[in-house]
Each structure stands twice: as structure tokens, then as C-alpha cells.
Amino acid sequence: MLSFSRDFSFDLSDPRQRVMEEALAAVGEERSSGRIGYYNLPEGSLPLIEAAERFAAESPLFAAVTDIAVIGIGGSSLGIKAVDALMRVKKSGGRRLHYFENSDPINIAQTMAKLEKARTLFIVISKSGGTIETTSIFKTLIGHYDLQLDGADRGRVLVITDAGSSLSQFADHYGITQYNIPANVGGRFSVLSAVGIVPLTLAGYDTKALLDGARGFRDRFFEGRENHLLEKACYYYEQSAEQSINVLFSYANELEDLTKWYVQLWGESLGKIDVEGNRVGMTPIGIIGSIDQHSFLQLLIEGPLDKTVTFIKVEDFENDLTIPEITLPFIEKTDFINTNSFRTLINAQCDATKESLVQSGVATDMITLSNISEANIGAMMLYYELLTSLVGAMLKVNTYDQPGVELGKQILYGKFEK
Amino acid sequence: MLSFSRDFSFDLSDPRQRVMEEALAAVGEERSSGRIGYYNLPEGSLPLIEAAERFAAESPLFAAVTDIAVIGIGGSSLGIKAVDALMRVKKSGGRRLHYFENSDPINIAQTMAKLEKARTLFIVISKSGGTIETTSIFKTLIGHYDLQLDGADRGRVLVITDAGSSLSQFADHYGITQYNIPANVGGRFSVLSAVGIVPLTLAGYDTKALLDGARGFRDRFFEGRENHLLEKACYYYEQSAEQSINVLFSYANELEDLTKWYVQLWGESLGKIDVEGNRVGMTPIGIIGSIDQHSFLQLLIEGPLDKTVTFIKVEDFENDLTIPEITLPFIEKTDFINTNSFRTLINAQCDATKESLVQSGVATDMITLSNISEANIGAMMLYYELLTSLVGAMLKVNTYDQPGVELGKQILYGKFEK
Numbered sequence: 010m011l012s013f014s015r016d017f018s019f020d021l022s023d024p025r026q027r028v029m030e031e032a033l034a035a036v037g038e039e040r041s042s043g044r045i046g047y048y049n050l051p052e053g054s055l056p057l058i059e060a061a062e063r064f065a066a067e068s069p070l071f072a073a074v075t076d077i078a079v080i081g082i083g084g085s086s087l088g089i090k091a092v093d094a095l096m097r098v099k100k101s102g103g104r105r106l107h108y109f110e111n112s113d114p115i116n117i118a119q120t121m122a123k124l125e126k127a128r129t130l131f132i133v134i135s136k137s138g139g140t141i142e143t144t145s146i147f148k149t150l151i152g153h154y155d156l157q158l159d160g161a162d163r164g165r166v167l168v169i170t171d172a173g174s175s176l177s178q179f180a181d182h183y184g185i186t187q188y189n190i191p192a193n194v195g196g197r198f199s200v201l202s203a204v205g206i207v208p209l210t211l212a213g214y215d216t217k218a219l220l221d222g223a224r225g226f227r228d229r230f231f232e233g234r235e236n237h238l239l240e241k242a243c244y245y246y247e248q249s250a251e252q253s254i255n256v257l258f259s260y261a262n263e264l265e266d267l268t269k270w271y272v273q274l275w276g277e278s279l280g281k282i283d284v285e286g287n288r289v290g291m292t293p294i295g296i297i298g299s300i301d302q303h304s305f306l307q308l309l310i311e312g313p314l315d316k317t318v319t320f321i322k323v324e325d326f327e328n329d330l331t332i333p334e335i336t337l338p339f340i341e342k343t344d345f346i347n348t349n350s351f352r353t354l355i356n357a358q359c360d361a362t363k364e365s366l367v368q369s370g371v372a373t374d375m376i377t378l379s380n381i382s383e384a385n386i387g388a389m390m391l392y393y394e395l396l397t398s399l400v401g402a403m404l405k406v407n408t409y410d411q412p413g414v415e416l417g418k419q420i421l422y423g424k425f426e427k
Numbered sequence: 428m429l430s431f432s433r434d435f436s437f438d439l440s441d442p443r444q445r446v447m448e449e450a451l452a453a454v455g456e457e458r459s460s461g462r463i464g465y466y467n468l469p470e471g472s473l474p475l476i477e478a479a480e481r482f483a484a485e486s487p488l489f490a491a492v493t494d495i496a497v498i499g500i501g502g503s504s505l506g507i508k509a510v511d512a513l514m515r516v517k518k519s520g521g522r523r524l525h526y527f528e529n530s531d532p533i534n535i536a537q538t539m540a541k542l543e544k545a546r547t548l549f550i551v552i553s554k555s556g557g558t559i560e561t562t563s564i565f566k567t568l569i570g571h572y573d574l575q576l577d578g579a580d581r582g583r584v585l586v587i588t589d590a591g592s593s594l595s596q597f598a599d600h601y602g603i604t605q606y607n608i609p610a611n612v613g614g615r616f617s618v619l620s621a622v623g624i625v626p627l628t629l630a631g632y633d634t635k636a637l638l639d640g641a642r643g644f645r646d647r648f649f650e651g652r653e654n655h656l657l658e659k660a661c662y663y664y665e666q667s668a669e670q671s672i673n674v675l676f677s678y679a680n681e682l683e684d685l686t687k688w689y690v691q692l693w694g695e696s697l698g699k700i701d702v703e704g705n706r707v708g709m710t711p712i713g714i715i716g717s718i719d720q721h722s723f724l725q726l727l728i729e730g731p732l733d734k735t736v737t738f739i740k741v742e743d744f745e746n747d748l749t750i751p752e753i754t755l756p757f758i759e760k761t762d763f764i765n766t767n768s769f770r771t772l773i774n775a776q777c778d779a780t781k782e783s784l785v786q787s788g789v790a791t792d793m794i795t796l797s798n799i800s801e802a803n804i805g806a807m808m809l810y811y812e813l814l815t816s817l818v819g820a821m822l823k824v825n826t827y828d829q830p831g832v833e834l835g836k837q838i839l840y841g842k843f844e845k
Binding site: 082084110114116117119138142144145147151152175176178179196253261262263269272277279280281288289290292294299300302303304305307309313314315326327328330332333335337338339342343345346351354360361362364365368369411412413414416417418420422425426 | 760
């Protein structure tokens with residue numbers, strides 16, 4: 010279960026009601042017209058779970074697989090990593106996921122050093138099929154592991170891509186199993202499509218619960234039972250010039266990859282030239298408590314009031330630890346915490362930091378997860394996707410494209426075309 | 428060697444000259460008066476290297492040590508991690524560093540699971556001595572490993588703290604070896620003090636080169652041979668209201684911890700109420716290329732022009748990899764990069780992204796490291812410390828305190844005082 014609280018308040022008067030109604034209508038239209046596909050993934054992706062399980066059962070190579078290499082970048086890796094980082098702790102056994110996502114040679118070599126061909130399944134993920142990091146790394150892996158795509162190793166590779174993409178045609182050519190991403194689902198909204206569901210299912214996660222959690226939140230929202238989300242979107246929109254930085258302050262190390270997923274979703278969706286030609290957008294920042302209380306908090310408390318801060322807190326940690334009743338001479342000052350658990354400490358730190366920000370005039374809110382579970386993660390991902398769509402509709406931007414990244418690609422290609 | 432380039436230009440007219448001269452004078456005074464101590468660490472910390480080497484040679488337990496646990500948070504861990512993450516790759520053998528830095532029970536349990544008592548040295552780092560995370564984790568380790576501080580395990584613990592602090596008195600009480608941080612060196616400026624030098628020396632890094640690199644950059648700056656730094660500080664200061672977000676875009680995974688060190692240094696030093704009572708400060712963000720081209724770049728290109736972007740590029744990677752000459756049917760589009768190295772690719776991506784930002788009107792500059800070496804890291808750390816001091820002087824804030832974090836601590840303590 011997720012619960013929500015906030016300390017900012019504002020008058021829900023007529024003009025604001027209209028902003029919210031229009032955004033709700035826009036999002037409803039995106040969904041009902043089928044123009045935007047992520048809304049329907051919680052049901053639409055259910056067959057993928059069976060398909061992945063069938064692959065696992067029928068593949069002659071898969072029984073020996075202990076490691077799954079995900080070759081993908083951006084929207085093709087961030088969502089998988091977010092779920093994996095959170096759920097890995099609770100997993101006993103199953104297959105481990107590894108990520109090839111950057112053109113950093115040191116990182117690529119280190120990840121290759123962990124993987125043996127006979128125990129590895131390679132999943133190549135690219136929506137367009139032409140991502141330079143992904144194809145370059147894939148070729149490097151083909152070379153390094155001597156992958157025989159037209160022979161013995163065909164079953165050691167899976168492809169996830171748009172139907173008809175160059176990568177899809179490549180898979181067809183070799184008879185490699187592929188799963189397709191719906192054309193109306195963008196990369197950063199794709200975690201609940203084949204992009205996330207296939208690798209996470211094969212790694213042994215409860216992807217049914219992930220989809221169910223997402224569906225539950227989506228349904229409650231569209232039934233008008235999560236209106237706080239609409240109000241939060243309206244607040245963000247209204248303050249987008251003054252409070253243009255949106256900080257996600259997560260109190261658990263395991264949430265760090267989720268904050269990175271959020272950074273892409275928020276930054277790339279809303280950082281746009283709007284219909285009137287203005288540069289708009291809000292800047293996402295992910296930080297981790299308690300550690301970043303010793304790094305970023307001073308700026309939040311005394312710096313410019315240009316930020317909102319959303320806290321994420323986990324009520325129950327599966328593996329808790331008690332601080333022992335030990336008194337050390339001269340450092341008795343912190344003995345008050347003895348016999349409490351670290352969960353109690355970190356959550357009290359979260360509450361105390363939030364209160365100190367409220368007293369300093371910063372707009373904050375909090376999302377509380379009852380525990381770390383696939384269902385809660387699915388709900389939280391849908392929460393952020395809906396929030397993004399709503400603010401995008403209010404800002405009058407195209408939430409789903411990313412035209413700004415093309416220029417750098419063209420310049421890059423130009424450097425090698427000689 | 429470090430080299431620097433920038434695309435922003437501005438008229439160095441009289442009022443700006445005065446701003447720069449005054450900041451230079453302020454920083455010079457901080458140094459010559461001895462009020463601020465980090466300027467002199469490149470020489471002042473040299474004896475610590477010998478002291479740490481003596482400890483290693485004379486300690487009866489140390490020969491068996493393969494792992495060093497650093498128990499510290501914020502300024503007591505970020506600098507060590509930054510150097511370690513960069514240099515680890517080049518290290519053959521030596522001792523591994525592990526970090527206990529957050530009150531997250533899952534993270535603590537995972538790190539403990541990697542360490543055996545007989546092979547571990549525990550280094551407790553806290554400037555004030557009273558950091559709640561550090562003392563709580565230390566007690567947990569005492570309980571878990573049954574550390575006999577008044578007996579056999581005294582030599583298994585080192586303490587790094589201010590002279591006279593509660594932690595220092597604790598160490599004296601048990602006869603535990605301690606190294607002190609100069610009182611005039613703040614936590615986030617302490618990487619070149621005992622905080623960084625002792626653990627990094629014991630782990631086998633060339634801390635002499637680290638200090639020499641820092642000293643070289645500092646000397647060149649004060650000799651007027653790195654004036655671009657002063658000009659950059661002036662630009663940041665002048666634009667601090669309009670371009671209030673300073674992005675560090677590092678093109679190597681191994682630089683991620685350095686960007687976290689920068690985030691603390693920049694955010695906590697400059698996010699302040701100034702002498703006139705105004706909230707000032709600039710927001711640091713660290714991102715990694717090429718991966719965050721698929722996450723944050725769209726916002727940089729099309730979003731509000733409220734950011735500066737500094738690129739960090741490494742010219743030579745020790746471990747490079749060549750992209751093989753493999754053509755895959757249907758995905759020939761990226762074949763132009765075949766037979767190039769990943770270093771060539773990632774650096775071309777860095778250059779192309781920078782060019783695309785320049786064309787979009789974003790103020791950018793670039794720091795190029797000839798290679799990854801202790802000397803270059805030391806120089807870069809001094810570069811950022813000096814930049815922070817200069818901008819702090821221009822903004823008329825106290826660069827070296829952090830009064831804003833006290834409120835949250837008081838609220839936390841209040842929650843347990845019953």
C-alpha cells in the first residue's frame with residue numbers, strides 16, 4: 010500500500026479547477042484514443058509473463074542460465090534496474106541481472122568479466138533498434154563470447170524492440186526470439202511493457218504483482234479516488250517558474266535506481282519547447298537519505314526557495330537491524346537511539362528532515378510505502394507516469410517525444426562520416 | 428595533466444576585474460591567516476603518509492587485512508569514495524575499501540556480509556565525533572564482530588577525528604590509534620587531510636601523487652597561471668540568479684562518485700543565507716555520459732536556460748576496448764563506429780553533446796584529464812575547492828559552515844527524548 014501526505018496547500022478555486030479538469034480530460038483522451046499506450050500496459054502486458062515463462066520452460070539453454078545480461082540504455086534499462094535494485098534484497102535464488110548500458114570501456118570490461126557464456130542469456134533492448142551504445146556493445150559481446158547467432162547460440166539471445174524496427178528484422182533474419190514494444194509506448198514509459206516484464210520475469214520477479222499494483226493505482230486515479238495527484242500536478246504546474254526544481258528524497262539506498270528512472274521520466278518528458286515556442290520544463294533531482302542530509306540538505310534549508318521536495322519512506326524493511334545497547338565512553342550522546350532498529354532511525358530522520366524543511370518554508374510531500382514489494386513499486390511507477398502526463402498536459406508540451414537529443418546524434422555521426 | 432576549455436565569454440571590464448580581485452584577496456587571506464586550512468593540506472598531510480605506512484608495517488594484525496571498512500558519512504566518506512572509484516580499476520592487489528555510510532539496514536547488512544573480522548580493519552571517521560549514523564553503525568559492528576576494544580581488537584580499529592572530540596577521547600581511553608583533522612579544515616574540504624590520506628594510503632593508493640597534483644594546481648593558481656578559474660567563478664557569480672543550476676556531466680562511470688563529492692562541496696558551501704539575509708546558492712547536479720544523454724539531455728537542450736554544464740572527459744583509458752568489425756544484417760547503420768575504440772566513441776559523444784548544447788545557447792566548459800591518475804584527481808579536487816571558495820567569497824556567504832542542518836538534528840533528538 011502507498012499512502013500520501015503533503016504540507017503545501019492552495020486554494021482550489023475556479024481557474025485551478027479548470028486547469029485540473031482540462032488535464033484530466035487530456036490524459037483521458039490520450040488513453041481512450043489509444044494514442045498513448047502506457048495506460049493499458051497493466052493488462053496488455055499480462056500475456057508477456059506467460060510468454061517469458063514459456064521461453065524459460067522450453068529453451069534448451071535456459072536451465073543452465075544463472076545470469077541475464079541486459080544490453081540497453083536509458084528507457085531500455087532504467088526501469089528494469091529500478092525494480093531489480095529494490096526487489097533483489099528479498100530474492101532468494103533466481104537469476105541475476107547485469108547491465109551493459111554505457112559506452113565506458115572500463116565498465117563494459119568489468120561486466121563482461123563477471124559473465125560466462127554457458128550461464129548467460131543476452132537480452133538486447135532498443136525501441137528504435139539503432140541505438141549506437143547498444144549495437145556497439147552487442148557486437149563486442151558477439152566477438153568476446155563468440156556468439157554463433159545462426160547456430161548454437163541463437164537461443165542465448167533475446168531481442169526486445171518495436172515491431173518492424175531494424176533490430177526486429179535482424180532477429181527475424183536469425184530466428185531469434187523477440188518481444189515487441191507497442192508503438193504507442195515511449196521508451197521512458199516502457200517499464201511495464203516487454204522492456205521490463207520479460208527480463209524481470211526471467212529473473213524470477215513477481216511481475217504479475219507489479220502489473221496489478223500499477224493497475225490498481227491507475228484505476229483508483231481514473232475513478233477519482235486519488236485526486237491528490239491531480240492537485241499535486243496543478244501545484245507543480247502553477248509553481249513551475251518559481252519552484253522549478255523537483256527533488257525526490259528517498260530514504261533507502263535501494264531506491265537510488267528508482268530516482269534515476271524518475272529523473273529520466275520527468276526531465277525528458279517536461280523539458281520542452283511548448284506550443285508557443287517557450288522553453289519550459291522542471292529539473293528533477295534524486296537524492297538518498299539519510300546520507301544526503303550530509304550533502305544536499307543545507308542548500309534545501311537555506312538556499313533559494315526554488316525547489317519542491319518529495320520524500321519516499323519505507324515503513325517495513327524486511328531485513329532490519331537493531332542498534333545494540335552498547336555505551337562507549339565519551340560518545341554517550343547518541344545512546345538515546347540504542348535498542349531501536351535502523352528502520353526506526355532512518356524513518357525518524359526522514360520525518361525530522363521533512364519537518365525542518367517545512368519550518369524553512371519549503372513545499373514538501375511524502376509517499377510512504379508499507380513495504381518493499383512488486384505491487385508497491387508498480388503503483389509508484391504508475392503514480393509518477395500519471396503525474397508526468399498531467400503536468401505535461403498543463404504545460405502544453407508534447408510529453409512523449411524528445412526532439413532535443415537528435416542534434417547531438419547528428420553531430421556525432423558527422424564526426425565519423427569521412 | 429588537466430586542460431580546460433570553455434564556450435562562454437564575457438567582457439572582463441573594470442567592475443568584474445574588481446569582483447575577481449576582491450575574491451582572490453579574500454581567498455588569499457583565508458589561506459595566509461590560517462583561518463581556512465585546506466589550502467595547506469598538500470604539504471601538511473605528507474607526514475600522514477609515513478604515519479599510515481608505519482602503522483601498516485608495525486601493526487601485528489594488519490598483514491592479514493584484505494578489507495578496510497570506512498565508517499563515515501558525508502565529508503567523511505565522499506572524497507575517499509571518489510578517489511577509490513576512479514583508481515580501483517588500475518589497482519592490482521592491495522586492500523579493498525568498503526563503506527558504511529547510511530542508516531539503511533539492508534545496506535549495512537549487505538556490507539557486513541562481505542567482511543570477515545580477521546581480515547578487516549575498521550576506520551571510524553567523524554570530525555565532530557557525534558554523528559549518529561557513524562556511532563550507531565560502529566556499535567552495530569562492535570556487536571556483530573564482537574570487537575574487544577580493550578583487548579585483542581584494539582589494533583583492528585583506527586579513529587580519524589578532530590583533536591579533543593568525543594571520539595578522540597574515546598580512542599585515548601582504549602589506546603586506539605587516531606589521526607586528527609586540523610580544526611580549520613571542514614568536512615567537505617577534508618579529503619586531503621587524514622580523512623582521505625590515511626584510508627587511501629592503507630588501501631595502497633599513491634597518496635603522495637594525489638597531494639602533489641593538488642599542490643601543483645594550487646601553486647599555479649596562486650601564481651596567476653590558472654586565471655580561467657577566477658573568470659569562471661566570476662561568470663558563475665554573475666549568472667547565479669539566471670543560471671542557478673550547475674551540471675557536472677562526466678563521461679565515465681568511474682567519475683560518478685566524484686560528482687557526488689562535488690554535489691556536497693558545491694551545494695553545502697554555497698547554499699546559504701548571505702550577509703544581507705538573502706537566501707542564495709546554486710544547485711549542483713552530477714550526471715554521467717553517455718548514459719544520461721538518454722535521460723537528462725533533452726531538458727538541457729530544450730528546457731529553460733537556467734543551467735551551466737561542465738563536461739569532464741578522460742583522454743586515455745587504461746583499459747580500452749575495440750568495437751569489432753562485425754556487420755549485422757539490418758543494423759548496419761551504426762557500422763561507421765566499427766574498429767574504433769569505446770574511448771573514441773565516448774569522447775566523440777562528449778564532444779558532440781557539448782557542441783549541441785553550445786548551439787542551443789547553453790553555457791558550457793570542459794575539463795580534460797590526460798588520464799586517470801592520482802595526480803590528476805588531486806588537481807581536479809583542488810580546482811573545485813578553489814572554485815567553491817572563490818564563488819563563496821563573491822556571494823558573500825560563509826562557505827565553510829552548515830547551520831541549516833542543525834534544525835533537523837534537534838527535531839530528531841526531540842523525537843527520542845521521552
